Amino acid sequence: MKNSITKNKKQYFKNISIFIFWILVWQSLHLIIGRDIYVPSPFSVLIKLKELLFVPRFWLSVIYSIYRVLVGLLLSIILGIIVAIISSLNKYFHDLIKPFMTIIKSTPVLSFIIIALIWFSSSNVPIFICFLMCFPIIWTNVVEGINQVDVKLLEMAKIYKVKRINILKKIYISSVLPYFTAACITCLGLAWKVGVAAEVLSHPQNSIGSHLYSAKVYLDSTELFAWTLVVILLSLLFEIIFAKIIYKITNKRFSKS
Amino acid sequence: MNIEVKNISKSYDDLKVIIDFNMCFSSNRIHCFFGPSGCGKTTLANILTGVISADSGHVIGKNNKKISYIFQEDRLLPWATVKENILFVLDSFHNKSEAQLLADKYLSMVDLLKFKNHYPHQLSGGMKQRVSIARAFAYGGEILVMDEPFKGLHLGLKKNLMDYIIDNWNHESSFLFFITHDIDEAIYMADDIYIFNGPPLKLKRRVTIDTSREDRRNNKKLETYKKIILEDN
Numbered sequence A: 001m002k003n004s005i006t007k008n009k010k011q012y013f014k015n016i017s018i019f020i021f022w023i024l025v026w027q028s029l030h031l032i033i034g035r036d037i038y039v040p041s042p043f044s045v046l047i048k049l050k051e052l053l054f055v056p057r058f059w060l061s062v063i064y065s066i067y068r069v070l071v072g073l074l075l076s077i078i079l080g081i082i083v084a085i086i087s088s089l090n091k092y093f094h095d096l097i098k099p100f101m102t103i104i105k106s107t108p109v110l111s112f113i114i115i116a117l118i119w120f121s122s123s124n125v126p127i128f129i130c131f132l133m134c135f136p137i138i139w140t141n142v143v144e145g146i147n148q149v150d151v152k153l154l155e156m157a158k159i160y161k162v163k164r165i166n167i168l169k170k171i172y173i174s175s176v177l178p179y180f181t182a183a184c185i186t187c188l189g190l191a192w193k194v195g196v197a198a199e200v201l202s203h204p205q206n207s208i209g210s211h212l213y214s215a216k217v218y219l220d221s222t223e224l225f226a227w228t229l230v231v232i233l234l235s236l237l238f239e240i241i242f243a244k245i246i247y248k249i250t251n252k253r254f255s256k257s
Numbered sequence B: 001m002n003i004e005v006k007n008i009s010k011s012y013d014d015l016k017v018i019i020d021f022n023m024c025f026s027s028n029r030i031h032c033f034f035g036p037s038g039c040g041k042t043t044l045a046n047i048l049t050g051v052i053s054a055d056s057g058h059v060i061g062k063n064n065k066k067i068s069y070i071f072q073e074d075r076l077l078p079w080a081t082v083k084e085n086i087l088f089v090l091d092s093f094h095n096k097s098e099a100q101l102l103a104d105k106y107l108s109m110v111d112l113l114k115f116k117n118h119y120p121h122q123l124s125g126g127m128k129q130r131v132s133i134a135r136a137f138a139y140g141g142e143i144l145v146m147d148e149p150f151k152g153l154h155l156g157l158k159k160n161l162m163d164y165i166i167d168n169w170n171h172e173s174s175f176l177f178f179i180t181h182d183i184d185e186a187i188y189m190a191d192d193i194y195i196f197n198g199p200p201l202k203l204k205r206r207v208t209i210d211t212s213r214e215d216r217r218n219n220k221k222l223e224t225y226k227k228i229i230l231e232d233n
Helices: A002-033 A042-053 A056-089 A091-106 A111-120 A126-149 A149-159 A164-202 A206-218 A223-255 B043-047 B082-090 B094-108 B127-138 B155-169 B183-189 B213-217 B222-232
Strands: B002-012 B015-026 B027-033 B056-060 B068-070 B142-147 B175-180 B193-199 B200-208
Touching: A002 A042, A042 A223, A056 A091, A056 A126, A056 A164, A056 A223, A091 A126, A091 A164, A091 B193, A091 B222, A111 A126, A111 A164, A126 A164, A149 A164, A149 B068, A164 A206, A164 A223, A206 A223, B002 B043, B015 B027, B027 B043, B027 B183, B043 B142, B043 B175, B068 B127, B082 B127, B094 B127, B127 B155, B175 B183, B183 B222, B193 B222, B200 B222
Parallel strands: B027 B175, B027 B193, B068 B142, B142 B175
Antiparallel strands: B002 B015, B002 B056, B193 B200
8 A cells, every 4th residue: 555655656756757857848949949939938838828718718619629529529439339330240331331441541631621611511520520530440449349259258158048138248348348448549639639620721610720720820829839738638638537437337347457 | 868969960161070970868977078189079069069050960859958068268258257257147047136146156166255256367277167167057057068178277176176066067967068188087077988089070989987986086996997998099
């Protein structure tokens, strides 16, 4: 017990020093280059961020951006799982859908954003882009997870006449869960990146992307950095919340290992 | 009561594992399938129990008997505790409280009640195999199949596990099929040893072991049987 406390403390100090190190690197870069427009100082960025916190539009933009990213993510998760299940049940369907996924994965996201600008209203473009970018990742991982289900366990369950619902719950879902979790964590980061990129180009009324765009127009690097910081923090926050939820679901399973 | 296979054949791709095979097994005996790896003994057991179906022929007397199976590997759910693993096969046949009682009963039979909340990866190989034995007994199949369940376990533990099974199976299942290519295991456990070779599967000889369990435990007369079987191989 005592050991783990000192270990935690050590870890804490280590993290803090890593953080300070990179802030110092940032500040030195700022001092060497000497112009705010190229690299603003971390302190002015923090001050800017603090100012933003008191502007109502900041919160509105953050909330709407969160909404878009979340809807896009949820759509990709739901459809990704459904399509993955169908693909695992039917090999022809799997082979049919695979090239589509490969194409989505290797097409530049900007091409999709531009075509989406033609198809959808500005507020829906980021949702569509989030969905489109995350969908193949969820699909690939869930398919992989289903393929990795241990045939020997299934055989055992069949011999012991275990009910189908229990086979689904205790074998399929349990096997796929790690693959699904990994996919979700990748998607959480990606959704923010592509979502905000789509917002920059489609500039919907309330969005983080629109603020990034106007920061670019006014050459306000400090604000650009501040908004970027917001995106990073939101992405991290999402990951932490998601990890907590997953931990809760699988808590029983891993608490003793 | 007997289980009988009549004119069964089975092939995998081009490999004919069993051709027009006939055999009859009576209940309340430990039938041991003895032979080299790949001779088709597992296939025969799987057809007998309906795990796989034969290409042609019939199995008579199996009806809808429940089957307990102890595999070569433990085949436990890695994400479920020892007790959850046993409950997993009981849920379809028992209500919750019954299943709990059964699971506890058979876990204490294999001396693992203390470990009921552990996960398989926290147990040794022998302990995992004991869980798998407890699962088979808790399920209470009328046919018990054991497919080389002691492979890779050391002698002391093997004997221990065999004793667990011999002491408990009688009241639980009417048929016990034990597949092995370890002669000592075969002589220690079996009532009838069927010496096979193949593929295609052929019965070379049937040896009936008349020594009492007690004598076997004290290592008496086993050498004589060993000689008989080895002569044949």
